[in-house]
Amino acid sequence: MLERWADPNALLRAGRARLTAVIAKASNNHQGAERAEEWLAAARASVELYEGDSAVAFSDLAAEVATEVRILRAIQAELASHAEVREAAYRRVDSEGLARSLPGVAEVGGPVVVSVMGRPGRFARAEQFKSFTGLVPRASETGESDRKGQPMSKAGSSMLRSQLMRSADTARTSDPELARIYYVQMVERGATHTKALCVVAAHLAERAWAVMARGTPYVIRDTDGRPVAKAEAKAIIAEHWTVPEDVRRRRRNKKVRKVPHQVLVGHVSRARGAVPRRPSPLASSALGATASTTQGGGA
Numbered sequence: 036m037l038e039r040w041a042d043p044n045a046l047l048r049a050g051r052a053r054l055t056a057v058i059a060k061a062s063n064n065h066q067g068a069e070r071a072e073e074w075l076a077a078a079r080a081s082v083e084l085y086e087g088d089s090a091v092a093f094s095d096l097a098a099e100v101a102t103e104v105r106i107l108r109a110i111q112a113e114l115a116s117h118a119e120v121r122e123a124a125y126r127r128v129d130s131e132g133l134a135r136s137l138p139g140v141a142e143v144g145g146p147v148v149v150s151v152m153g154r155p156g157r158f159a160r161a162e163q164f165k166s167f168t169g170l171v172p173r174a175s176e177t178g179e180s181d182r183k184g185q186p187m188s189k190a191g192s193s194m195l196r197s198q199l200m201r202s203a204d205t206a207r208t209s210d211p212e213l214a215r216i217y218y219v220q221m222v223e224r225g226a227t228h229t230k231a232l233c234v235v236a237a238h239l240a241e242r243a244w245a246v247m248a249r250g251t252p253y254v255i256r257d258t259d260g261r262p263v264a265k266a267e268a269k270a271i272i273a274e275h276w277t278v279p280e281d282v283r284r285r286r287r288n289k290k291v292r293k294v295p296h297q298v299l300v301g302h303v304s305r306a307r308g309a310v311p312r313r314p315s316p317l318a319s320s321a322l323g324a325t326a327s328t329t330q331g332g333g334a
Contacts, residue, residue: 036061036074038104041097043078051075121146129247136252137243138213139205144198148243151195155248161241167191168199170237196236199243203236211257211268213238214276221278227286 036057040046046054054071062070085091125146129135135145158164165171169190189196207217213235220231246253257263257271 038101041100042093043081044093045097046074046078047082125149131250131252133246133250133252134243137202137206137239137246138210138253138255139202139207139239140198140243141202141205144202147195147198149247151192152244152247155244158244158248161244161248164244165237165240168237168240169193169196170199170233170240199236199239200232203232203239206239207232207235208272209265209268210255211263211271211276214272215258218276218278221286222282225286228283 036054039057040049040054051068051071054074055068058070058074059067081093129145129149132145134140134148135142137144137148140148152158152164155164158167166188167190169188169192171188173188203213203217206213208214216238217231217235220226220234221228226234242253254262255265255268257268263271
């Protein structure tokens with residue numbers, strides 16, 4: 036559309052029927068006359084707003100837009116060739132698409148998980164791979180104490196960690212077990228959306244290792260361990276594990292205000308209305324001695 040008719044005058048000359056046909060073909064019949072009318076309405080508004088003012092060079096701007104579209108097409112063609120090579124490499128190491136069977140991982144995430152994990156046997160347990168992703172709290176041990184609630188260690192690949200976070204945001208809407216984890220974090224433990232996603236992503240990392248180590252595809256299950264279809268899983272989540280909107284609103288508006296340790300109630304009350312304190316006897320003696328020394332020196 037923009038490559039052909041970025042000039043609103045040219046768009047209006049093309050007409051509704053032609054626009055509808057082009058839009059329907061480009062969108063695989065998902066859009067049509069309604070979308071064409073929206074384009075035409077925007078074109079009419081642009082023409083009426085500027086009323087042919089020569090300061091607004093529609094034709095020159097349209098030529099620049101067409102050039103940008105052609106550049107984008109060239110970039111897409113280059114990226115497509117690289118994508119084919121990456122897909123062939125992924126198929127060699129994960130011919131059954133096990134990584135892509137994980138919820139939320141899909142086409143892009145599968146190669147990311149496999150490339151960073153490598154051979155799953157190099158991790159003895161799922162917990163080790165989870166630690167490798169950096170989605171675990173940073174260790175803070177001093178003597179016999181072990182501090183809890185530390186930030187993520189963020190060790191390992193940031194690309195894998197970002198992918199698991201994005202995958203977790205999708206997985207919590209399709210897997211009841213992961214949806215329950217997200218729900219508990221948000222509703223019962225007061226976590227923010229991002230913190231709850233970190234917890235889900237950590238669980239997803241463990242499951243990714245288990246899938247690759249066992250060599251079996253991932254199976255979506257209810258919280259009681261029963262395998263469920265995708266449609267049933269979404270229905271279960273909608274009924275039992277959907278975070279209420281008021282909870283989300285409270286988490287978004289939550290502000291932590293810390294009062295300095297020096298500002299106490301007693302200090303504030305004295306500062307507002309109390310008379311100045313008399314100096315202590317020790318301080319008075321020191322001041323008197325200083326004054327005597329000064330006068331003696333002056334004499």
